[in-house]
Amino acid sequence: MSVELTANTSPETATQTDWEPPMPPTDLIFDDGEPLESNRHRIAMNVLIRSLQQAWSDRHDFYTGGNMFIYYSSEQARNRDFRGPDFFAVLDVDGTKERQGWVVWQEGGRYPDVIVELMSPSTARVDKGKKKDLYQQIFRTPDYFVFDPFEANAFQGWHLHSSGGYQLLEPNDRGWLWCDTLGFWLGTWSGTIDREEAIWLRFYDTEGNLVLLPEEAAQQRAEAAEQRAERLAQRLRSLGLDPEEL
Known part of the structure; x- marks a missing residue:
């Protein structure tokens, strides 16, 4: 766009009126070709996704996914420096919309409301450090949990307090943590899923029933x-x- 200079128009003014905010990137990638840590991590992710979908099978106002890229800024997208959470849920969105990943600027600025990271010894420090800081400070995700599918005692959760920071959740007498956003407990369950016997992270309703x-x-x-x-x-x-x- 050209600007005609007049006696009352300075080059600086013309530059300001000519400026437009940069468009967000469109050349996004949604697969880095790297698998999850293990088959158990894959099953654990799908257990959370599929059980929440089953619990809310009559609802279309939420989206849940896992191991999907989340794009939240142009700089982050250009640097390809973030891999998506193992499990996340977003409420009050169109759950029927097909998505390759979660692109915040295409979703009305919405970030995940709940995130679960499935840890391993190699990722635990990042999951409870750098990622936790990101979810607290940038995403402002209300509920964040970490769980190691190979170490059931490695289970923690935080809720975003009104003061602006994460507050560590206290487990109930069963060792479960309350997810206020979803209205479910998160706790362990021992059994066989997809031919693998392990201790899994599962949802429980307010009556203590397993979400199937x-x-x-x-x-x-x-x-x-x-x-x-x-x-x-x-x-x-x-x-x-x-x-x-x-």
Whole structure:
């Protein structure tokens, strides 16, 4: 855009009126080709994502993902210096929108409301240091948790206090930590998932019930139907009827 100078227009004024803010970068990458730490880390991530989706299967006002790049500034995007959290959730957004990653300036300035990092010995220091500072100071993420899938005791969480800083969460008598943003507890659960037996980080509701995975919910419904059928059969037999002949 050209600016015509007049007697009352200085070169400095022309430069100021000609200035436009730089556009955010568009050449974003969403895959660095690096896998998660281990297969257990992958399962642990999917357990959190899939169980939250199951719990809120009738809702479309949230988004949850994991191991996805989060872009929050032009400088960070240019430097390719940040890898996304292992699990995150954002509330009050269109959950049906297809996304390759989370680009803050394309999401109305929204940052994750909950983040979980799945630690390993090589990442623990960064997860509880540099990343925690980033989530507290830049993202302003209300709830942040860290968990080591190979070391169940390595489980901590923080809630963003009104004073502006993270406050360490105190576990309940079961060792669970309350996630105020989601309205669920986060706690450990021992069992086999995807053929791997381990101690997993799981969601629990306010009544202390395990938030189920889709396949667990399907199995629960099948067992309930089988129990109803058996009760009906017993009732028929008490009336002198053979349920197999009906």
